[in-house]
Amino acid sequence: MNVELIRLTKRYGETTAVDAIDLKVPSGAYCCLLGPSGCGKTTTLRMIGGHETVTGGEVVIGPRAVGNAPPAARGTAMMFQSYALFPHLNCRDNVAFSLKMRGLPKAERHARASQMLDLVQMGHLAERLPAQLSGGQQQRVALARALVTGPKVLLLDEPLSALDPFLRVKVRAELKRIQAELGLTFIHVTHSQEEAMALSDLVVVMNGGRIEQAADPRSVFEKPATGFVARFIGGHNVIRLPGSEIAVRADRMRLGSEAGPEAVPARVVSVEYQGTSVHVGLAPERTDDGAGPLTAIIADEAFALRPLALGDAIAVGWDATAAHRLHG
């Protein structure tokens, strides 16, 4: 089901956490709310899920505005950051909890819970208590619990942040698989741009309670709307030119003889080997026009042919075609 936010606002006393945002999430999309902590992304998610009252504006899920309806009446389900599994119930009873609340008979709710546990490959551990499971396993049970009532929209609050990096990549793929399999709308809050890029059909970059940009990942990366977006998603140099600001992808920076006519002299301040590429940190020699540090990403073969060391002086420029003008 599609989700629409219309001038959605949340104020706590004097502070505005979410400032009149508009957003349309199409049905069946994987949407990531991306931003630094305190940008209002979790508050937005909680308002969609009915866990936070709305100060102003509307949340529309499917055909109707949900107002202050409780979560179960909205067709949403939430997966909590710490999973929030009931410690006194085993996996099956955790998954069957919402069915029990709806008064389903025991046999039926156990059957449906087992089915859900199988979907997340946890059927064999149905009798275990949450404390007896690893983080990744708890996460799957939490997912099964959220899915068991057949919600139309699944809300995920930083679901991967408690996992170690290897597991995070694995579970990420699994989330995407389940989303595609069930055709649900997923709204996923994260502060990791990598996660947002990997998962989403729609990336919503938030800052200070406002949406900076909402677009597919490629558009966000190719054409960041603002300096904030370019800096936050990384891989860009934000360069101030007279009268305007541009973003240039770090892998489109040109060094030395290729630097072109607009090249400026700079000094190498850091060299980080990353395997397939090398990140070179550069400080322009002249800083009076407000030029900040720059990063150039060079393919490993190219770097091997022409290595750079700390303190080397080199001209730095970029392809004119790679420069993307920013608004504001």
Next chain:
Amino acid sequence: MTELVLPTSAAASNEAAEKKPATASRRRNGLAYWQAAPMAFVFLVFLVVPLVLTVVVSFWQYNEYEIIPAFTLQNYADVFEGCLSLSEPCTTVRTYLSTLKFCLLAWLFTLGIGFTVAYFLAFQIRSRTTQMVLFLICTIPFWTSNVIRMISWMPLLGRNGLVNETLQRMGLISKPIEGLLYSDFSVVLACVHLYTVFMIVPIFNSMARIDRSLIEAAYDAGATGWQTLRNVVIPLCKPGIAIGSIFVITLVMGDFVTVGVMGGQQIASVGKVIQVQMSYLQFPMAAANAVVLLGAVMLMILALGRVIDLRKEL
């Protein structure tokens, strides 16, 4: 608990492995015994020794002026004298029934009030500071002694006390209600007043440890307030409820002061029986009664343990 202990012991054993392993671990074991020693000593002197003495004395003989250290079962026979006839319960059974009645009533009311107060403190008060302030206010009655707190009911409940006077002046009753004071009612009232805080503290402690996101998860799953209370809050409070119940049950079962003062020295209780026997210097008899009471309370706690596996919950 074990999870907390593991890292340190692992670190300690790493350290030990670097030195001479055997001596280091032996020294560590020795240290652990020394660390446990003070508590063990307190237990020994203030619990084990008096308990053993009580049990021993309960098998001794006595007459009007001396205790004779010679084995007898007569004391126990006296406790249960005539208890085999079902038609007319003996004094001991009647005393126990009366004490159990107070115990059950006090337990019900302290649990009801204690749970409600703890719930209010833990879930309705958002700010930690307010929580602590209100929690401390709950303990203020404990700044005065038990006896004073009991006696302070008397001007209220007496035949011409505040309650009766007020009700009469309001025209709700024509003559004073008898039995406000020196009755079962006043005993239960005083017990509830004295012991509710023993319920509040452990239950509040359990509740404070419940992750708030569990409540949200229950709400997300469509649970109503009552359903959340029944399916999430109460199961997670079980250890607190059990500990509070043990406090209240043991306190009321052994009580003789409250029953004495609030019952006008007219109501029987097991503790009162023991106290009277002590005052007549019938120590072996009192000891036998105490051992039986101890057994009864232990059985009640065991029964409670059947319902709530405390060792697992902690």
